[in-house]
Amino acid sequence: MTALWHRTGSSVPVSPAHSTPMGRRFDTVVVGAGLTGLVTAVLLSRSGQRVAVLEARTVGAVTTGHTTGKLSLLQGSVYSRIRGHAGDDAVQAYAEANREGQAWMIRELERLGLPVDRRTAVTYANGDSGVEDLERELEACRAAGVDAERTDDTGLPFATAGAIALEHQVQLQPMDVLAALAAEVLERGGEIHERTRVHGVEEEGDDLAVQTAAGVVTADRCVLATGVPILDRGLFFARLEPFRSFVAAYDVPEERIPRGMHVSIDAPDRSLRTARGANGETLVLVGGGGHTTGRGGDTVRTLAELDAWAQQHLDAGPRVSWWAAQDYQRHAGPPYAGPLAGGHGRIFTATGYDKWGMTNAVAAGLAIVSQMLGGRLDWAETMRSAGPGVAGVADAVRVNAEVAAHVAGDWTRAVLSGSGAADLAEGEGRVVREGARPVAVSRVDGELCRVSAICTHLGGIVNWNPAERSWDCPLHASRFSATGEVLEGPAVRHLSEVGGATDDDADGAAGAEG
Secondary structure, eight states: OOOHHHHHSOOOOOOOTTOOOTTOEEEEEEEOOSHHHHHHHHHHHHTTOOEEEEOSSOTTOSSGGGSOOEEOSOOTTHHHHHHHHHOHHHHHHHHHHHHHHHHHHHHHHHHHTOOOEEEEEEEEESSHHHHHHHHHHHHHHHHHTOOOEEOSOOOOSSOOSEEEEEEEEEEOOHHHHHHHHHHHHHHTTOEEESSOOEEEEEEETTEEEEEETTEEEEEEEEEEOSSSOSSOTTOGGGSEEEEEEEEEEEOOOGGGOOSSEEEESSSSOEEEEEEEOTTSOEEEEEEEEEEETTOOOOHHHHHHHHHHHHHHHHOOOSEEEEEEEEEEEETTSSOEEEEOTTSTTSEEEEEOOTTOHHHHHHHHHHHHHHHHTTOOOHHHHHHHHOOOOHHHHHHHHHHHHHHHHHHHHHHHHHHHSOSOOTTOOTTOEEEEEETTEEEEEEEETTEEEEEEOBOTTTOOBOEEETTTTEEEOTTTOOEEETTOOEEESSOOSOOOBTTSOOOTTSOOOOOOOO
């Protein structure tokens, strides 16, 4: 399961493996080498700061490298959701933030000589009930100053119940963008260190001590660009709803290739765009199968349903490639980009992009750097200060009630589970009981893997994700490999091997980025 972007994208330059930031001081340490982190690092480097980027896995290993790569101001039902939660001022500020993020990225693509692949973005309804959602979204777009219009020309090879469109949006290859940004960070004297997991950030006198498995890096300020903050001080994990969804690439007959970039506003959730394959061929990317992380059930069946949909609607051939990405929706509405509570104005974070990270990540970087350097962007004030309205509070109560139910139910199931796992087939996983201890057992590549089933973040019981062969926590979306390494989410410690010591202090070769 390697994302198409990693197979076809540019090689990303990083600091030499033998160099180390440990025991050294930087103006700012950025944690996470996705789009948010590298945009922030570039902007700070341009201002003259000495910047170190610390990435727990590799550049683009998580959300940015697994996105659909749409740089669009038309975003499904996002505007109507934000308007309903936070009102017209918030949705106008959100649109302005995304407009600024999109414009900055287009300028960078043009400056770097990277393709600016302009397409019409289309949001469509599958059925009559979705038409009402379309009308609500169109009204919200107009309130936000986004010039979307109704359209009968969807560019799709199948019928819809209705659609709205926005011209001159852009699709991009995200790994090419990350490679270019990383190169500039290095050229300006910054450093990018992969496989460097950050466990915490503490104040020590006039410095911040950024704690990693290999030692301490000191800085004046720190930016957590990790999708969801890895520090719990702001309790963001309780104010976000995590979603995971799949993307698959297909060969499609030329006459069935969609024109434009598409997303459905109602079920089934689908996202469509084209991309170049490894041999230069045109592939169609189909996204869907969204679910709350750790509660996806039979994800192998979900992928099969995506295949069936692509065959039925696009006459698609067999799946060429597939991958999955994790996104976070903020109950309050707009994303957050600003200081972390308890960080005394020295630790910043960004989160809650709700699947539209190509524009929001850039906007977040612009907002955070403006705050750090004493500038002012009016729209950034909304990203920093927006609190939940009544609808946002209701959403937060609902989601956290679901989390509480999983805490009780999953622990009960773990206690009552049997102890047998020898019959597991390849690709299967199961939580079993050994004494009073829940153990996550799986069989991957012929090996029986046994790790603690207790999430190292807040103690939830992990569930097996058969498609990705990972252990996913249903509470706050920390994810672990079959052998226990952290893949993403708020957890910073690996699952311990049963019968052996934890490998937290090994090489820290997995983690989250934004």
